[in-house]
Amino acid sequence: MAEAVLSKQTSRDARGLLKVVILALIAGAAIASRLFSVIRFESVIHEFDPWFNFRASKYLVKNGFYDFINWFDERSWYPLGRVAGGTLYPGLMITSGLIHNALKAINYPVDIRNICVLLAPGFSGLTALATYWFTKEMKDESAGLLAAAFIGIAPGYISRSVAGSYDNEAIAIFLLMFTFFLWIKALKVGSAFWGGLAALFYYYMVAAWGGYVFITNMIPLHVFVLILMGRFSNRIYVAYSSWYALGTLMSMQIPFVGFQPIRTSEHMAALGIFGLVQIVAFVEFVRGQVPSKQFQVLLRSFVVVMFVGGLAALVGLTLSGTIAPWTGRFYSLWDTGYAKVHIPIIASVSEHQPTAWPSYFFDLGMLIWLFPAGVYMCFRELRDEHVFVIVYAVMASYFSGVMVRLMLTLTPCVCVSAAMAASTLLDSFLDVTTSPSVSAEAATTAAVESNSGKPAAEKSTSAIETQASKMIKGMSNKRSEKPVGIYSKANRLVVVSSFLMYFILFVYHCTWVTSNAYSSPSVVLASRMPDGSQHIIDDYREAYYWLRKNTPEDARIMSWWDYGYQIAGMADRTTLVDNNTWNNTHIATVGKAMSSREEVSYPILKKHDVDYVLVIFGGLLGYSGDDINKFLWMVRIAEGIWPDEVKERDFFTARGEYRIDDEATPTMKNSLMYKMSYYNYDKLFPQGQAMDRVRGSRLPAEGPVLNTLEEAFTSENWIVRIYKVKDLDNVGRDHASAMQFEQGKKKRRRSGGNKGVVRKLRV
Amino acid sequence: VLPADAAIYKTLWHSYTTKTPQKLKILDAFMAFLVVVGVLQFVYCVLVGNYPFNAFLAGFASTVGQFVLTASLRIQANPANKATFESVSPNRAFADFAFASVILHFFVVNFLG
Numbered sequence: 001m002a003e004a005v006l007s008k009q010t011s012r013d014a015r016g017l018l019k020v021v022i023l024a025l026i027a028g029a030a031i032a033s034r035l036f037s038v039i040r041f042e043s044v045i046h047e048f049d050p051w052f053n054f055r056a057s058k059y060l061v062k063n064g065f066y067d068f069i070n071w072f073d074e075r076s077w078y079p080l081g082r083v084a085g086g087t088l089y090p091g092l093m094i095t096s097g098l099i100h101n102a103l104k105a106i107n108y109p110v111d112i113r114n115i116c117v118l119l120a121p122g123f124s125g126l127t128a129l130a131t132y133w134f135t136k137e138m139k140d141e142s143a144g145l146l147a148a149a150f151i152g153i154a155p156g157y158i159s160r161s162v163a164g165s166y167d168n169e170a171i172a173i174f175l176l177m178f179t180f181f182l183w184i185k186a187l188k189v190g191s192a193f194w195g196g197l198a199a200l201f202y203y204y205m206v207a208a209w210g211g212y213v214f215i216t217n218m219i220p221l222h223v224f225v226l227i228l229m230g231r232f233s234n235r236i237y238v239a240y241s242s243w244y245a246l247g248t249l250m251s252m253q254i255p256f257v258g259f260q261p262i263r264t265s266e267h268m269a270a271l272g273i274f275g276l277v278q279i280v281a282f283v284e285f286v287r288g289q290v291p292s293k294q295f296q297v298l299l300r301s302f303v304v305v306m307f308v309g310g311l312a313a314l315v316g317l318t319l320s321g322t323i324a325p326w327t328g329r330f331y332s333l334w335d336t337g338y339a340k341v342h343i344p345i346i347a348s349v350s351e352h353q354p355t356a357w358p359s360y361f362f363d364l365g366m367l368i369w370l371f372p373a374g375v376y377m378c379f380r381e382l383r384d385e386h387v388f389v390i391v392y393a394v395m396a397s398y399f400s401g402v403m404v405r406l407m408l409t410l411t412p413c414v415c416v417s418a419a420m421a422a423s424t425l426l427d428s429f430l431d432v433t434t435s436p437s438v439s440a441e442a443a444t445t446a447a448v449e450s451n452s453g454k455p456a457a458e459k460s461t462s463a464i465e466t467q468a469s470k471m472i473k474g475m476s477n478k479r480s481e482k483p484v485g486i487y488s489k490a491n492r493l494v495v496v497s498s499f500l501m502y503f504i505l506f507v508y509h510c511t512w513v514t515s516n517a518y519s520s521p522s523v524v525l526a527s528r529m530p531d532g533s534q535h536i537i538d539d540y541r542e543a544y545y546w547l548r549k550n551t552p553e554d555a556r557i558m559s560w561w562d563y564g565y566q567i568a569g570m571a572d573r574t575t576l577v578d579n580n581t582w583n584n585t586h587i588a589t590v591g592k593a594m595s596s597r598e599e600v601s602y603p604i605l606k607k608h609d610v611d612y613v614l615v616i617f618g619g620l621l622g623y624s625g626d627d628i629n630k631f632l633w634m635v636r637i638a639e640g641i642w643p644d645e646v647k648e649r650d651f652f653t654a655r656g657e658y659r660i661d662d663e664a665t666p667t668m669k670n671s672l673m674y675k676m677s678y679y680n681y682d683k684l685f686p687q688g689q690a691m692d693r694v695r696g697s698r699l700p701a702e703g704p705v706l707n708t709l710e711e712a713f714t715s716e717n718w719i720v721r722i723y724k725v726k727d728l729d730n731v732g733r734d735h736a737s738a739m740q741f742e743q744g745k746k747k748r749r750r751s752g753g754n755k756g757v758v759r760k761l762r763v
Numbered sequence: 764v765l766p767a768d769a770a771i772y773k774t775l776w777h778s779y780t781t782k783t784p785q786k787l788k789i790l791d792a793f794m795a796f797l798v799v800v801g802v803l804q805f806v807y808c809v810l811v812g813n814y815p816f817n818a819f820l821a822g823f824a825s826t827v828g829q830f831v832l833t834a835s836l837r838i839q840a841n842p843a844n845k846a847t848f849e850s851v852s853p854n855r856a857f858a859d860f861a862f863a864s865v866i867l868h869f870f871v872v873n874f875l876g
Contacts, residue, residue, distance in 0.1 A: 190848050192835045192859040196866050234838045234847050241831035242863050249824045249870050252817075259816065281834070288843070289778040295771050 022145050023132060027125030030152035033511060034121040036519035038163045041536075043117045046521040048562060048579050050166035051569035054116050056084065057093045057166075061100055061112050068093070069255070075574045076564065077586060078556050079608060086255040087582065091175075091208030092168050095119070120161040120170035127412075128152040130177035135416050137184045137385055138378075139423060147419030151177075153506075155513040156363035156411035162519055169408055172209035177412050179205055180392075183219055184385045186243065190235025195242030202243070203250035206257055213266045213330065214409055216251075218395065219243065220273035222388045227280060231384060237281040244274045264324045268314055279306050333402050344640060345581050348633040351405035360400075362517075363407055365509045366502050367418040374417025377424055393417060422499065429495045523566070525623065537621065540566065543614070543720030546713050547571035551612060558605065559614040560594070560627055560634060561587050567614065576608060584637070591638035594673040595631070595646055601672045602708040602735070605725050612712060613723045617677045620684070620718040622693040628660065629694065631673050661697040675704040676723055679711060684718075707735040790837045794830055801826035821874040828867045836860040 037046070045054045060068040073084040096115045103110050128148040136144035151157060160169040179201045186194035206212040223240050226232065248261045248270070261267045283299045290296070317323045325331075332339035332346055336354070339346040346352055360368050375393045378386035392413045400410040520526060525537040547557065548571045556574045557567050564578020577587045593604040605613070618626035627634075631651075638646040650667035653659055660674070668674055682690040682703040690699040709723040729738045783791070801823060808819050839848050839856035851859070 189850055190839070191851050191855070192832060192839075192863040195835075196859075196863040200866065234844050238835040238838060242835055245824070245828035245831045246863060246867055246870070249821075249828060249867065249874065252820065253870060253874055259820070262820070278831075281838075286775065289782070290771060290775050292771060292774075 019141065019145065023129060023148060026128045026145075026148045026152045029149075030124040030128050031121040033153050033514050034124060034158060034162045036162070036515050037521050038117065040519070041521055041524055041526070043114055044164055044521055044523060045113070045116060045166055045569070046162070046164040046523060047167070048522075048565050050116075050164070051565040052088075052579065053092055053166050053168070054113070055565075055569045056088060057096050057112055057116055060093045060097045065094070065097075075572075076568055076578050076580075077583065078574050078576045080583065080586065082580065082582075087580065089168055089206075089208055089210060089254070089256060091204060091206075092119075092166070092171055094207070095171055096166075116166040117164045120165050120167075121163050123171045123174045124152065124157070124161050127157070127174040127177055130174055130181055131412060131415060134177055134181040134184065134412075135419055137181065137188065138389060138416060139420050142426070143419045143423035146423050147416050150367060150415035150419055150506075151412055153510040153514075154364060154367065154411050154415055155510050155518060156407050156414070158510070158514050159363065159518045160405075160408050162514070164521060168209040169211075172205065172211055173408065173412065175201060175205040175208055176211070176215065176409070179215055180218075180388070183222075183239070183243065184388060186239035187235060187384055187388075190233070190238045192238055192242040195239045196246055198239075198243045199246035199250055202247040203253075206251040207254050211409065212251070216261075216267055216270050218388075218392060220270045221395070222391050223273050223277065224269075225387055225391055226384060227276065229387070231387075232280050232284065234281070234284075236384075237277055240277050241274070244270055260324075263322075265318055265326050266330055268318075268323060272310060272314060275310055276303075276307055279303055333399060336402055343584075344633060344636045345584055345587065348630075348637070352403055355401055355404050355407060359404070359407070362513060364411065364414055365513075366506050367414050370418035370421045371414045372417075373421035374419070377420055378417070389413065389416060389420075425499065426496065429492045537717055537719070539715035539717050539719035541570060543713060543715045543722060544570035546715075547573055547612070547614075547722065550713075555611040556609050557612045557614055558590060558593065558608070558610045560590065560616075560630060562630070563614065563616065573612075576610065585641055588638045588641040591634035592642055592646055594627075595635045595638055595651075595671050597670045598672060598675070598706070598708045599734070599736070600645070602725075605708075606728075610725050613672075613676065613709060613725065615673065615676045615721050615723075617718055617721050618694050619677065619681065619692040623717075623719055624694050626677075626694060626719075627673060628677055631671075632658065634673070659697065660692060660695050660699065662700045664700075669700075669704065672709075675706050676709065676721060678704055679706050679721070679723075681718070705739070707739045784842070787837055787841060790833055790840075794833050794837070797826045797830040797833065801830070815876075817874055817876050821871045821876075824874075825868065825871040828871075829864065832860055832863050832867065835863075 045051055056068070056071075059071060063071075069085045069090070071083075071085040072081060074081045076082050076084075096112065096119050099119070100110065100112050100115050103115075128151055131151045132144040132148035134144075135147035157173060160167065161173070179198055182194055182198035182201055186192075186198050202212070202215060205215060219240070223236055226236060248267075251257055251261050252259060262271070280303055283303050287296050287299055314323070318325055326334075328339065328343045328346060332343070332352075339352065364371070371393070375390055378389045378393075396406070396410040396413050399406040523540050525539075527535050527537060529535045544567065547555070547567070551573060554574065556576065557571065558576045559567060561577040561579060561581060564575045564580075567573055567575050568578060577583075577590050581587060589604065589608070593601045596604075616623075616626045617628070618624060619628070632648065635646055635648050635651055639648055647667075650665060651658065651671075653663055653665055657663075659665075660668070660678075664674075678690075678692075678699060680703060682688075682699060682701070685691065688701040690703075691697075692699060706723070708726055710726055711721070712724040713720075713722040715721070726735060729735060733741070804819065804822050804826065808823075813819050836856055836859075838844055839851050839859070840853045848856075
């Protein structure tokens with residue numbers, strides 16, 4: 001019988017083996033479900049940010065650790081350069097560098113690209129393991145296994161960790177969960193060893209991801225809530241003090257973090273709670289020494305006064321400027337309208353938008369409705385570590401509602417809570433040992449029970465009652481001496497099988513979401529031919545390789561910042577701005593050059609030694625993420641710096657419409673971006689029938705004229721268009737009059753050239 | 764905030780001197796020494812300025828860190844707290860203390876630059 005295998009006769013060894021096998025299978029599933037894109041397309045880095053991480057990893061592997069830490073990258077932010085070693089979180093690159101060297105050391109050399117591509121799936125297996133340990137501390141091993149299975153395949157986490165997504169979050173979620181596990185362990189045991197380990201992994205987390213601030217605020221918040229609940233114990237003192245004292249010192253060793261842990265508001269909660277814990281511990285110590293009642297009351301008020309005084313000191317230091325206030329990125333989490341008004345560059349990123357409710361169901365499936373139940377169960381038991389889950393759930397839920405990308409930090413908490421809820425339910429309904437009909441010896445105990453309680457026949461009729469009483473086991477145990485438990489097989493079968501069905505559906509849902517939504521590399525675009533076969537649109541790499549092969553080694557490419565990392569990574573050319581948006585003015589300069597008339601833009605391009613300008617144009621293919629659709633953000637960012645020269649209003653028609661057809665405003669038609677996007681585009685179509693398939697509108701009959709740039713390359717589907725900046729005129733004329741002169745003298749001749757082939761325009 | 768009544772402090776001191784074991788008093792002396800060193804560093808920093816700020820922080824963090832680690836050891840080794848720490852024997856507490864101190868000082872030296 002199946003029950004016999006699972007009963008007490010089963011040795012602990014067999015359970016241990018089962019556990020290892022289950023965890024290995026979960027890790028296998030977690031890795032396998034992230035490989036869709038590698039199998040469908042190729043082993044390539046996705047998105048934008050990973051291209052910089054990949055480039056930095058290559059640099060690390062090639063030049064060694066010390067060169068990497070001191071790396072000055074002169075191929076980005078052209079006139080300025082970037083102190084890359086001091087402005088990145090090196091944890092990701094060092095991890096993959098270590099793996100690369102370790103594999104090399106055992107004579108199994110793997111290309112660094114493949115390590116970078118497969119790092120996130122590998123670490124997702126470790127995340128499942130860390131979640132298992134964490135949940136084990138919360139409830140028991142079976143809940144841990146469920147939580148590990150959930151996080152292994154939950155789309156909310158997969159979305160940021162598919163193969164090829166070589167971003168910081170790839171290792172950060174593992175470190176987050178493992179640090180939290182070590183913290184809970186330290187708190188439970190009250191040991192400086194676990195506190196020190198938590199600090200070490202916190203250090204690794206700081207090295208890996210800017211989201212470490214979440215940990216820095218979660219742990220103090222947990223401690224603060226525990227103190228307010230009157231649960232202060234010496235274990236809290238030992239765990240928190242050792243974590244904070246070591247962790248803060250360690251976090252300051254990361255060059256990018258520097259002195260921030262003592263100078264910025266984000267880290268002040270941790271410092272304040274550190275002070276509070278010291279005071280509370282001291283007062284508790286003194287209270288134990290003196291019996292006087294009045295004195296003890298005074299000591300309590302002493303703690304409150306010290307706390308208020310400390311808070312006032314922090315506020316005063318912040319107001320006086322000694323402690324830096326919240327940075328815009330974090331502040332916009334509290335004041336959700338702040339970024340849109342003051343820092344358009346933050347608001348312009350699509351990941352920074354509020355979350356719509358369907359994406360909760362999309363990313364978390366059935367876990368989202370088990371999540372509140374799990375939090376409720378934490379409330380019912382409410383041990384110190386359950387307070388942590390509650391605090392984590394509240395904070396992460398809020399943040400994920402404010403910003404789409406923070407769904408990632410919510411997912412582990414949801415998995416843990418949902419696993420606790422599901423496992424409590426399964427505990428009740430799979431509890432075979434109390435069943436009266438399992439075996440002979442169980443029957444005798446049942447007989448004893450039925451003596452005191454109801455006859456067996458009644459039991460099945462009062463199934464719902466029994467069920468309910470089992471669900472509130474803790475309460476009914478105290479209230480009555482009646483035996484509790486679910487004795488009817490039908491009950492169990494219905495509940496357990498329906499949950500089994502939910503679990504199976506969850507697996508299907510996760511696989512479907514992963515396969516359809518989160519496994520498409522943005523570097524290659526996949527489309528379907530009418531017969532259902534796949535057609536790959538590879539314009540990005542076509543254009544980047546053109547740049548790589550056909551331009552001088554030191555050519556400067558200007559593009560909008562979205563493509564900076566990809567150009568540096570794939571084309572290996574110098575860019576003006578990139579995805580690390582540390583210098584807003586420089587980005588606004590590019591925005592101004594893109595959105596101004598040629599006469600204004602040309603001097604800007606010349607001053608910045610720009611050789612080529614690259615724009616993304618999706619009008620021919622209907623690719624909506626192109627630069628015309630991003631154009632308004634360029635205008636807004638430029639307007640933030642030069643409100644007199646660039647005005648957003650000028651790009652709208654009198655009726656407030658953003659148009660590109662005949663009715664487009666003169667400012668729009670004369671902007672460099674418009675001209676570059678639609679240059680020669682009308683030649684593709686019969687006279688006067690040029691259509692833009694993204695905007696869905698007909699273009700003006702007359703195509704734009706470019707005086708200061710010449711078309712250097714246009715990719716097969718016209719997605720990437722590259723223009724060469726003309727040199728100054730030989731005889732000192734401005735470009736417009738030189739063009740007019742030449743056109744009047746001889747008829748303009750177009751060199752024939754098929755699209756996709758390099759085109760030189762003779763003028 | 765605290766009462767000015769000297770008698771309370773007298774009982775406090777008396778209870779401390781009589782009830783505290785010798786080993787814990789040694790730890791207390793060490794902690795007092797760390798406080799003195801920390802205060803001295805801080806005063807020096809206020810008077811002279813914080814130019815090599817990382818050096819100041821390393822020194823100050825080492826005293827603060829060592830103080831809280833010693834305080835942790837004192838709490839764990841205190842027989843009165845046995846109930847709170849079921850799984851931490853005094854020997855284990857000392858091993859924890861040694862482990863955490865070694866890490867702390869590794870990072871202090873690294874941060875001194």
